[in-house]
Amino acid sequence: MNWKKLLKMAGIVSLALMITIIPLLSAGCAGTEEKTLKAGFSICYTGVAAEKGRPMGNAKLDCMKYINEELGGVAGYQIEVIWRDNQYDAAKAATIINELIAADCLMFTTNSSKMMASSMEIANRAEFPGFAVFSSPVCTHPPQHIYAQMPDYGDDWAAFAKYYLENIWQGEGRPKMALHLLNNPTGYGAQDAALVLADELGIDIVAIDEHTATTTNEIESLTRIKGLNPDILYISSTPQPTSIIVKNAVELGMYPGITIGCGHASLTSVLIELAGADTEGVYGVYPTVNWGDDVPAMAKMTEYCQEYHPEDYGNMDYVTSWAEGLIVAEILRLAIENVGIDNLTPQAIEEYGFQKLDNFDVGGLHGPVTYTSGDNRLSKSVRVFQILDGEITPITGWVEAPLIPYEFE
């Protein structure tokens, strides 16, 4: 055999070996046989939603560290975290959910409704349970294997609308509301609820405008809205675009003068940092307690945040995802208690973990977590906040968010 033939053979064999070895390497080494509880996190750490994804990712990983190191894991078993940065990219999210299924994770979570929308069909087909921290109604209607940690963007709208009618509106007839929505499920989840409930509640929707996550100016859309003389401007978006809209509304002389309310994805300390004093008096709906509130989980969460991510202190998204970590642990604990460590599968986690959640208080960080048949929202309570003196201040107690009868195809 001459050198050239030998080289050809070596080339073919090398190619075959390389292609074969890649997946074997990804499978990792067997190692010791100590059992762990695998949980997968698909986090939008980078990309256009990083302003929310980063503090949320930090919080859930900090919470996992706390559970594993201080609490000794769940029922004596460490939680093995597999986290991936989905970059807020749908195709990336689809490969990540496949990776988490292949890695034998027991469950998964993701931050946003968009990332859940990109993962949920694959997860539903594989009966792989997971929940989204922030979700749109489309993620849980009809209910399958995907859950929502908190009330969705539609519930925010409904809660705010009721609060407005009962506590703020003093005019004659029906108030006029304009919706300014992020051009994705975060924004249009609010529209879904408005279309179902506005008439029944007695609110006229006079404008539905949209914006992008990277918007830098909304003067044009707000000028159009201003011409319709709305009483309320409701924004369902993320903090950066919300800050632009609020600032532009002030520039146009719309605000103060009308009421501005926003959904929970908008209402974080980042909104105040970006829009400053212009946000004074803005209302918002949020499903967690505030920083510094006297609830059992606050001290430990604050300790970890200040030690590992002081830049996130005051950010409501950190609170939300710390609670997410506690819920993951509770789901795993319930499943172990019900079926034992040796029988844990994603299906068992769903049936004996997710669906056994009953009044779990999440250290008081948000409303109690309960599974109700036919309603895949785990927590069903929100609170109304107002920005007062530069602080996000709660102005109500917990408000129940009843299931809205959506009829999606």
Add this chain to the structure above:
Amino acid sequence: MDLPAGTRNYTYAQDMAIFRTKTHWAMLLALLVILFTAPLYWGNHWLSVANLIGITIIAATGLNILTGYCGQLSIGHAGFIAVGAYTSAVLTNRLELPFIVGLLAAGIIAGLIGLIFGTPSVRVKGFYLAISTIAAQFILIWVINHWTSVTGGFRGISVPPASIGGMIFVSQSSQFYLILVITVLVVFLAKNLARTRVGRAFVAIRDNDLAAEVMGINLFRYKLLAFFIGCFLAGIAGSLLAHWIGFLNAENFSIMDSILYIGIIIIGGLGTTTGPIFGVIFIRMLQQGITFIAPVLESTFALPAGFTTGIGPMVFGLAIVLFLILEPRGLAHRWQLFKASYRLWPFSY
């Protein structure tokens, strides 16, 4: 075709053959065997990555025909992929038509829409054409978002799994075979197209459209044909993407994706059949590598949570810049140099 020293062509058939020597055939067979047996030893995750790579290759091949061969710069490719994806989703979900109808309709509708947006190419070129194709991106996505009764609008639309004759492609491995077969067919088609009269007309238009017209090439016809073929393949890729992800939202087809496709064919090598393949594999594997390495670095060096997340954007940007400086003709050119060196080995220049 460059052949190893001592290998000569004696017939036209030999001269035209894509796979000319026994080594070519052996390499092709080995590659096909490896690919078609891949589900046996690749896990779910790597199969899903391979599926994404296959879909991206189809779309990038379409853009390469349009931009690489015919020289018509399009920055609206993701919009045409979206048209294909939504066409297939609407036909299979709302009208419950078979997947194969959705797939073909996706290609045809995207191709026809491409013809509409390609019409300005007769009058404008270069940056001006780029701007008109950017308009296509925005207009198409706007229509998809606001034609709620058909597309589901911002809420999105779910897409059933692909199925052909009772065979349902739900698992990653079954989808892998579907996508692989279509990808191989598309690459084969693109390779042959480049060698036909049409392909040569595309290249002539790209190199000098005035000279091409003087030689008798109908610019209007061939430019629009390039748009149709490029967008047809984008539509096919969109259909496969829709059935692979299972749920569509127009946000999945952003202008950044259109720019990414341009980057892919530049990195791979414009105007070559292998260019899109190399470009796609490079970009997608780089993305996977970065996704995988960030958590590993954090756990290995006990870094604070989230510390490594800046690596992704930095490495990605750096790789593209270095590539443009060091290998502007793309990976396909590097592959050609490697093959030339191999043919002369051990007596290289």
